[in-house]
Amino acid sequence: MSDEPGLSAEDMIGRLDGALSPWRRAGGVVALIAGAAGAIFVALLWATEPGPLPGHTQAAFALLAGFCLAWAGYGGWVIRRRAPLFALDRVIAGWLAVAVSTVTTALIVAVAAGRDAGVIPAVVGGATFIVVSAVVTVRAHAVRAALLRRRRELTGEG
Known part of the structure; x- marks a missing residue:
């Protein structure tokens, strides 16, 4: 049932249940x-800005700050x-990246449109980040599904 010779299902499950890798x-x-x-x-930048700031700047x-706290x-x-x-x-990181890229x-684009300057580069740049983060998220879902499927196979769960 194992992909490696001499490695039992229990050994493989032990690998799946091991500690989080140092890189992760x-x-x-x-x-x-x-x-x-x-x-x-x-x-700190927000607190030290002079004068009352407009609502959209606040x-x-x-x-x-919320994006940073989320990360x-x-x-x-x-x-x-x-x-x-x-x-x-x-x-989770993929969905966080999609959300942050989309909102940003x-x-x-709204600021660029309001100033009549550079809407096309803003849309292209932003869309690039959204697409990349969406691709990473889809791949993460696929990897997770494969790992969970493999765990079910090894443990004999339905």
């Missing part, structure tokens, strides 16, 4: 630190996990 854990640490640093940077600062939360979640995630972390593109 390092990725979580990077997401946590970068997200937290980004949130602090945006919050909303943009809040949204950017920090994702990184913290990955680090706290002691077991493999069966690619769930990749699926919409805001950039």
Whole structure:
């Protein structure tokens, strides 16, 4: 039943149930630190802007800080996990990337349209990020489905 000679189903399940790889854990640490640093940077920039800011500028600062906090939360979640995630972390990161890319593109296109400047490059650039993040998300779903299918095969679950 195993793909490797001399490797029993129990050994294969043991591999599936092992600790999160050092590279995946390092990725979580990077997401946590970068997200937290980004949130602090945006919050400090927002707090030190002179004078009252327009509502749309305040909303943009809040949204950017929220994006950074979302990545920090994702990184913290990955680090706290002691077991493999069966690619769930990749699926969540993919959907987070799709959401952030879509909202950011919409805001950039709205600002460009409001200023009558560079709407086409904003749409093309934003669409590129959305498509790439969507492709990564679809691939993450496929990898997760394959891993879960393999686990069911090895454990004999229905």
